[in-house]
Amino acid sequence: MWQANCRRMHNIADWISGTVMGGCVGRSRMDGPGSAHGSTRTKKRGARNEPLKKDRPKWKSEYPMTEGQLRSKRDEFWDTAPAFDGRKEIWDALRAAALALECNDLELAQAIVDGACITLPHGSLTESYDELGNRYQLPAYTLAPPVNLITETSGESKLSESAQKQAQPPPSREEFQLRVRLSTGKDVHLTASLADSIAVLKKQLEKQEDIEVIRQRWFFSGKLLTDKTRLQDAKIQKDYVVQVIVNINPSVIPN
Missing domain, CATH: 1.20.225.20 (Ub domain-containing protein, DC-UbP/UBTD2, N-terminal domain)
Incomplete structure (x- = not known):
């Protein structure tokens, strides 16, 4: 490396x-x-x-x-x-x-x-x-x-991923208001739980603000959040703010 x-x-x-x-x-x-x-x-x-x-x-x-x-x-x-x-x-x-x-x-x-x-x-x-x-x-x-x-080997990599999953507590289903800050300057509140994935929240934002999923890029602490990432995985809690960049041209946004 x-x-x-x-x-x-x-x-x-x-x-x-x-x-x-x-x-x-x-x-x-x-x-x-x-x-x-x-x-x-x-x-x-x-x-x-x-x-x-x-x-x-x-x-x-x-x-x-x-x-x-x-x-x-x-x-x-x-x-x-x-x-x-x-x-x-x-x-x-x-x-x-x-x-x-x-x-x-x-x-x-x-x-x-x-x-x-x-x-x-x-x-x-x-x-x-x-x-x-x-x-x-x-x-x-x-x-x-x-x-x-x-040192990365195929066996150690699988073992490490398995250990990480076992160490993580089960996600909480308790709902709270997640604060999302759009690149347009607007703050939006979504109903979320720690078990929710970014893909689920993208759909909720689409229904609430009429912003297509393909135009959304979610970031937290400078890190791009993938669709499969859960709020618990990214350690996002109730009082935290998640940034969403809204792209005008969806053709250039990879999912």
Whole structure:
């Protein structure tokens, strides 16, 4: 997995060097080290810039995680993170820097961060700012594997999935009002239970707001929710807010 990550990192880094990094370097030269514009950006961001540290966060998954599960979890984050806040080119630069750091190429990671004009107030990719003052936060699982990462084999994968299902308590049938925030800015309340799947709730939203199922994309904590996901699986509770992106053109929305 990590060899594949290194290859992906170099591919992304090549793209970063020709777009994000090139544009930022050009602006830096034009502004000059003593320009008022450069000083304004620093004051607006209000954070000191520390060099990137080699230390990576240590974290433990709720259950033993395979490399494939970790890769899927990361892909879901990187694919959905730009949907709500920040600039896509900065997210791409952070992704390349995270891969470079995991491949122990600190020099390349620092070059990507500097080239994209990303400020690190603590010397870590867990919190950063772009030149416009936008804040970016990366979860620990995007920067390092868990301490309980296991080697994936077909037998162990099935055993792990079986253990996870047995460990989960039966879903509650008690109904509550689920708050759903549409990308149009409207908040909607749906009658739901922890046992309900996203597919069921999509149909309910369609009946209530006349929004076709194919036009709905449900997200929670930056993660895309599949139709088979139950509220309990995503740990969505009564007082939580679920985001729904309503697409105007349903032909481009995969189910």
